[in-house]
Amino acid sequence: MAQAPLPEAADASVAIEPLVRISNLRVVYPTGSSEPKEVLRGLDLSVMPGEIIGLVGESGAGKTTLARSILGVPPGPGRITEGEVIFGGRNILDLPEPELRKLRGRDLSVVVPNPRAELNPTIPVGKQIAAMARIHLGVGKEEAKRLALAMLKDVQIPDPVRRMDAYPHELSGGMAQRVVIAMALICDPAFVISDDATSGLDVTVQTQILALLSRLAADHGSAMLFITRDIGITAHFCDRVAVLYSGEILELALREQLFLEPAHPYTLMLLSAFSHSPKLRDAWSVPETGLRQDQEKGCRYSIRCPLAQPVCREVRPPFAQLKPGHFVRCHFPVTPS
Secondary structure (H helix, E strand, C coil), X not given: CCCCCCCCCCCCXXXXXXXXXXXXXXXXXXXXXXXXXXXXXXXXXXXXXXXXXXXXXXXXXXXXHHHHHHCCCCXXXXXXXXXXXXXXXXXXXXXXXXXHXXXXXXXXXXXXXXXXXXCCCCCCHHHHHHHXXXXXXXXXXXXXXXXXXXXXXXXXXXXXXXXXXXXXXXXXXXXXXXXXXXXXXXXXXXXXXXECCCCCCCHHHHHHHHHHHHHHHHHHCCEEEEEECXXXXXXXXXXXXXXXXXXXXXXXXXXXXXXXXXXXXXXXXXXXXXCCCHHHHHHHCCCCCCCCCCCCXXXXXXXXXXXXXXXXXCCCCCEEEEECCEEEECCCCCCCC
């Protein structure tokens, strides 16, 4: 599959290399039958330095599998069968485990959705944050403590000096999530994966965490892959948005393009589900067939798509460019009326 071209630089004479380039990534899971289930189907995606890309899709689309596979550790018993993840000029999937461990946490970092499971309940959170600095930056105990305190201030933890000695169970869900963000960013990673990091938080705290992630990514110069089930969230701070369905990116566009000119029927369905405007609901709604299975042949969404034609169930559509920066995998993309 051809890699989707990258957005053009403002100065065409200056070639900007992607920070991360994912090419033809395939991940399979064993099943009870002889044929394994392919969860990622030759996925291509590039992230530019400093860019925030939103990755949106339903549960089971492959979002977390992608996040973990980028780090070289797909969720078990998944297995990467093909593809590359190029970072720093190297395919990190070919690196030995000791080198991969050096990259994780130092240059590549992840913010998880369940901070309680991420944090050690027996160690104060300040020590846990400081440990990341000691392991990955090689600093001494006092410098690590200073950096940890500075990060607690950066993530706007109230009374950060006292909270350095707090245990995870003494923190609210929102504060625990801020601690996890501090751990992810203390080493100034070049690339951060936020894996549905705001799920389970109330709307007010969710808004605060989103604003915090966006600001800290900018302050640290980090690029970010922001994974979510809520397409509405991506409208607020992502530069581009990729729509994932059953292991394939069905649409990729600049944020404004995706929300003003959605082209794939699945994108229309997602937008309709999250819109609070009756006018936009009417404009974006596409009636569903009610079927939830994935089509193994042709377009995987075709069995659910009310616009599908016979060719959709037989021939896999190419990932084609509609206009600069806007790509869609559909034989019959929706065009603005």
